[in-house]
Amino acid sequence: MNANVKEMLHTSLPEEVGFDPEDWDAFEKLASRALKDMIQYMRTVRERPVWKPIPEQTKAHFQTPVPWQGAGLEAAYSEAMEHVVPYPTGNLHPRFWSWVGGTGTPQAFVADILISGMNACNLGFDEMASTYVEMQLIDWLKGLFEMPASSSGLLVSGGSMANLVGLTVARNVMLGTEVRRRGVHREGQPTIRLYASTETHSSVRKAVEVLGLGNEAMHLIDADDAYRMPAVRLQQAIDADRRDGFKPAIVIANAGTVNTGASDPMVDIAEICAREGLWMHVDGAFGALAKISTLARDQVDGLEHADSLAFDLHKWMYQQYDIGCAIVRHAGPHRRTFNVTPSYLKKLERGIAAGPTNYSSYGIQLSRSAKALRPWLTLKSEGVEKFVTLVDQNIRQARYLTARIDAEPELELCAPTALNIVNFRYVGAGRGPEDLDELNRQILMELHQRGIAGPSSTVLAGRFTIRVAICNHRSRLEDFDALVEGVLKIARER
Numbered sequence: 144m145n146a147n148v149k150e151m152l153h154t155s156l157p158e159e160v161g162f163d164p165e166d167w168d169a170f171e172k173l174a175s176r177a178l179k180d181m182i183q184y185m186r187t188v189r190e191r192p193v194w195k196p197i198p199e200q201t202k203a204h205f206q207t208p209v210p211w212q213g214a215g216l217e218a219a220y221s222e223a224m225e226h227v228v229p230y231p232t233g234n235l236h237p238r239f240w241s242w243v244g245g246t247g248t249p250q251a252f253v254a255d256i257l258i259s260g261m262n263a264c265n266l267g268f269d270e271m272a273s274t275y276v277e278m279q280l281i282d283w284l285k286g287l288f289e290m291p292a293s294s295s296g297l298l299v300s301g302g303s304m305a306n307l308v309g310l311t312v313a314r315n316v317m318l319g320t321e322v323r324r325r326g327v328h329r330e331g332q333p334t335i336r337l338y339a340s341t342e343t344h345s346s347v348r349k350a351v352e353v354l355g356l357g358n359e360a361m362h363l364i365d366a367d368d369a370y371r372m373p374a375v376r377l378q379q380a381i382d383a384d385r386r387d388g389f390k391p392a393i394v395i396a397n398a399g400t401v402n403t404g405a406s407d408p409m410v411d412i413a414e415i416c417a418r419e420g421l422w423m424h425v426d427g428a429f430g431a432l433a434k435i436s437t438l439a440r441d442q443v444d445g446l447e448h449a450d451s452l453a454f455d456l457h458k459w460m461y462q463q464y465d466i467g468c469a470i471v472r473h474a475g476p477h478r479r480t481f482n483v484t485p486s487y488l489k490k491l492e493r494g495i496a497a498g499p500t501n502y503s504s505y506g507i508q509l510s511r512s513a514k515a516l517r518p519w520l521t522l523k524s525e526g527v528e529k530f531v532t533l534v535d536q537n538i539r540q541a542r543y544l545t546a547r548i549d550a551e552p553e554l555e556l557c558a559p560t561a562l563n564i565v566n567f568r569y570v571g572a573g574r575g576p577e578d579l580d581e582l583n584r585q586i587l588m589e590l591h592q593r594g595i596a597g598p599s600s601t602v603l604a605g606r607f608t609i610r611v612a613i614c615n616h617r618s619r620l621e622d623f624d625a626l627v628e629g630v631l632k633i634a635r636e637r
């Protein structure tokens with residue numbers, strides 16, 4: 144090309160810009176400050192209340208219009224430090240025990256810097272090292288949960304997505320791959336039935352609805368007094384459905400229910416599934432980790448028979464949000480469920496697009512972050528042994544809290560403590576059942592507002608309970624003492 148033409152074309156266009164800072168040294172200073180600030184934040188978390196209310200002024204701050212012109216990183220950073228960072232959910236704190244919230248680890252925090260810096264697409268067919276990290280991590284996890292090495296798996300956003308992935312494969316296997324072409328409801332085909340206990344997590348119902356099966360397809364089995372699905376009732380439900388012309392297809396077993404941490408009898412369920420030709424999906428969102436414990440692994444016996452297994456790494460594996468995992472025993476059907484390869488996503492033999500797998504053939508997401516680096520780095524740094532110790536530690540803490548509650552006449556346990564979840568409530572003298580529900584609600588909100596502790600709540604046998612789910616590597620025995628004392632103090636004030 145004529146040099147003049149090139150020159151002319153260049154000068155006719157506006158000067159090109161990007162997001163990279165003009166002054167990298169200044170950027171480094173600010174980024175280092177952010178790093179320091181957040182390290183200090185983690186380091187001093189115990190000195191702060193578990194949670195504090197967000198001031199109205201801060202909420203109003205989020206009502207301003209989109210800035211057309213930037214104020215610069217320094218100013219934006221200061222705003223985040225003033226209005227965002229001081230008001231967390233509280234889950235970094237040693238006395239946070241809501242839902243099944245995870246704490247995160249400093250090791251994964253370091254991994255996050257690398258993840259963000261590399262900003263990988265993590266498609267699996269991009270030939271880049273974090274794909275190999277994820278494949279190795281999945282292999283390690285299969286080993287820890289005693290799933291066969293030939294299983295397939297991938298990281299997803301969390302347990303909800305992992306349940307959806309597992310149940311999609313289950314649906315397609317049980318309805319036949321025709322389902323991909325023709326959809327779920329076809330003339331002359333029996334309606335399928337899924338079985339789960341009444342304690343099953345809402346994400347399973349959501350998945351069933353998303354899959355177009357309709358939640359009426361769920362045959363809910365009443366849990367027993369220990370919040371487990373009785374195998375006998377499962378068998379009866381299957382028999383009754385067969386008699387009524389339904390097609391029993393999928394059993395969802397819980398390894399650790401969200402309310403109480405109880406686990407369904409998975410050895411028996413696996414036997415029933417094998418005999419009846421049903422798919423066994425295990426929701427092990429946090430309870431799957433009991434498999435590595437020395438204190439409670441027998442509770443999740445049979446988990447390894449799962450046809451598909453869903454679990455989280457951001458709960459009882461303590462990793463930063465969000466990270467869950469789906470493992471499927473049958474790699475072929477897994478791939479045949481999700482595989483769609485348009486021309487623009489074809490692998491090549493060499494270069495960037497010559498990666499070892501294609502994660503979008505095993506799930507719903509296409510572009511994904513390299514989140515595998517978080518648990519990979521934490522495992523490399525600390526070893527599985529540390530996780531075993533911490534899972535056991537949380538179980539011991541749950542048992543300790545249970546014993547403390549047992550010893551307090553004004554407190555009552557509301558469910559057996561199976562793993563790392565304790566349900567209790569205040570039952571001090573002279574109050575009726577409705578008063579007690581309201582009183583315990585007030586106690587819980589006061590615990591939060593005063594920043595004393597962060598348990599959550601549920602309803603068991605119709606009664607409001609204070610629910611303590613311990614997936615926290617920072618909790619110490621005295622934190623549970625503080626909870627018990629806090630509850631008693633607040634209750635006695637009323």
Ligand SMILES: *Cc1c(COP(=O)(O)O)cnc(C)c1O
Binds near residue numbers: 300429455467
């Ligand atoms: C938390 C949880 C889920 C959902 O997982 P997310 O990571 O929140 O999507 C599913 N099942 C059980 C038993 C859970 O505890």
